[in-house]
Amino acid sequence: MKHTTKREAVYGVFCLLFVLALFLRTSTAIIVEDLMADFAIPAAALGLMASAFFYAYSLVQLPVGMLSDRIGVRYTVVVSGMLGVAGTVLFAYSPGIQMATGARLLTGIGTAGVWVPALKYLSLAYRPEEFATRTSIISTVGSLGLLFATLPLALLVEMVGWRLSFILVAAALLMLVVLAWSLMGAHTAPGPVATASKSKLEKENDLSPAPVPFWRHRTFWRFALWAFLVYGVQFSFQGLWGAAYLQNTYGISRETAGSHLLFASLGILAGGLFWGFLSDRYFRARRPVLFLGTLGMLIAWAIMSTLASYPGPFLTSLLYLALGLFSIVFLINFSCVKEIFPVAKAGTAIGAINTFMLLSVAVYQGVTGYIIDHFLKNGSALTAYRAVFFLYLGSIVAAFLLVFFMPETFPNREK
Secondary structure (H helix, E strand, C coil), X not given: CHXXXXXXXXXXXXXXXXXHHHHHHHHHHCCHHHHHHHHCCCHHHHHHHHHHHHXXXXXXXXXXXXXXXXXXXXXXXXXXXXXXXXXXXXXXXXXXXXXXXXXXXXXXXXXXXXXHHHHHHHHHHCCHHHHHHHXXXXXXXXXXXXXXXXXXXXXXXXXXXXXXXXXXXXXXXXXXXXXXXXXXXXCCCCCCCCCCCCECHHHXXXXXXXXXXXXXXXXXXXXXXXXXXXXXXXXXXXXXXXXHHHHHHHCCCHHHHHHHXXXXXXXXXXXXXXXXXXXXXXXXXXXXXXXXXXXXXXXXXXXXXXXXXXXXXXXXXXXXXXXXXXXXXXXXXXXXXXXXXXXXXHHHHHHHHHHHHHHHHHHHHHHHHHHHHHHHHHCCHHHHHHHHHHHHHHHHHHHHHHHCCCCCCCECCCC
């Protein structure tokens, strides 16, 4: 009972840490206008500043996974968390774009040490058939951070300003890091270590993952490419342009734009549990779930790409809700990757796939910033954002086609 209680307490801390990690990842969307005014910068410069977070986050994912495997989850989480605190404070006090970019780099490195160690912890402390559901719960709770980074942050910024808002977030992060250190103790998996089940892929000689590292495993690259195409689209939009698109194109207020962006977060919140349940309990398979989620994204972005005028509060919120709901299917991708590698290598493999996901956001944020600046020179804001949406749509089409080439990875169970 004591081990179970401690295990659940650590699990709860990971959930709360992920709330702040996702908040910091997407919080710049609400303060775009403030940053451009305070730093006197164009959209392209802002895109590069925002992408710095994701470049840093993505580049340390593999080292974070390796550290989780070798030195343990506790030290990886605490060291990373302290770097995140420092980066957030520096961002709040940044006098210009150069320091702000450096601060976001540091924040990206710091918050990178939450998700991969959490999944490593799950692979050790829980049974394999619980992995997708437990992952979905962490993501669902963590998605509150995306929600807090919309209308609640907009209201907080209006009251105390964006700088003090980030100081408060840094204080909360510091408290959670200290709590993580005290709760984890010397052991990060207090219960019996979960035993990995044989997956279907491990029974196929041509796809057996055990003898080869992830970069030589051909199946890994299919999941990595899919993750790159999907994740970069949603979080370059939700994390940077989602509110600015509505403000610049349709002239609505920050608070109204934030309320629409909140629905994207609600979609992620609902979808996190939905896709995990659908995969673990209903389909008992991974690929059909990836198919349905990617198809939903394709339809939603096709609609977004053809909008010629503001569709009204209800339909706009519904569209944003759909984008969040379908995009969170990327969680199933983590289960797929975990299931094609031994548990001992789970941290490294998950860190590698997360690298591609976060790198994609950095790439998409930088590219879309240049696209917007280019089209704003000779056209309207609607034309600029529509060009971005066509890029998004093309990426999702490619991801949808890639699903047909993915193997099923759901673990066999003894009857």
